[in-house]
Amino acid sequence: MLESLITSKTRLKLILKFFLNPETTAHLRGLATEFGESTNGVRVELNRLTEAGLLESSQKGRSINYRVNKKHTLFPDIQNIVKKYLGIDEIVESIIKELGNVEIALITGDYAQGIDSGLIDLVLVGNIDKAYLQQLVEKAEELIHRKIRTLVIDQEEFAKLRDKFEKEKTLLLWKG
Incomplete structure (x- = not known):
């Protein structure tokens, strides 16, 4: 069901990863490796989710770490949807x-x-x-x-x- 609402498989994987366990932090290359996808495809979706305010990013050395924005007004709703989906x-x-x-x-x-x-x-x-x-x-x-x-x-x-x-x-x- 969620696949029909969120047509980007990469975006869906990112949402599942970050909203299932809100303590998760990850960086671009690690996510690309985990998902078996190109860094460009993952980067585009990370940028979209960050621009929407659903993810936060922070610089750590030369890499950027991402985590869910628990203060976003939709955080509890999206987390509940993820839990229901799974x-x-x-x-x-x-x-x-x-x-x-x-x-x-x-x-x-x-x-x-x-x-x-x-x-x-x-x-x-x-x-x-x-x-x-x-x-x-x-x-x-x-x-x-x-x-x-x-x-x-x-x-x-x-x-x-x-x-x-x-x-x-x-x-x-x-x-x-």
């Missing part, structure tokens, strides 16, 4: 409501870095009905056409892995 909102709502005692829900891996790889890594902390989780995951995968890999841990295990999660980019979905 199906994250549906996953969170359906999982949290029925799973038991979910204390924390995180997305790690590619999606936390703003990369739509087709595999969503979901970490759930709490006392969770794993059989029901599997049913929900299967349904969500059909809805969003992406694979979901889950890790269920308790608070004690989470405490041991906290440093790892803090060093990696993670996207906090829920905290009870």
Whole structure:
């Protein structure tokens, strides 16, 4: 659906990358390499998004770093659209409501870095009905056409892995 509204594939990739995880920063060459596209094509779209005020740029040495402008009036709306497009909102709502005692829900891996790889890594902390989780995951995968890999841990295990999660980019979905 979003592809029909945003006809530039490069612009769509940039919007997904920056709006999925607003802490993401990136530079032109890194984005071109990640997307497998020319620097010119990426530069044009970065300039358009920056001129629209959706991205901010800052000079760092010889390169320019880009990040989302969280103060833009459309930021929350675009971020919600991105989450709906990726199906994250549906996953969170359906999982949290029925799973038991979910204390924390995180997305790690590619999606936390703003990369739509087709595999969503979901970490759930709490006392969770794993059989029901599997049913929900299967349904969500059909809805969003992406694979979901889950890790269920308790608070004690989470405490041991906290440093790892803090060093990696993670996207906090829920905290009870």
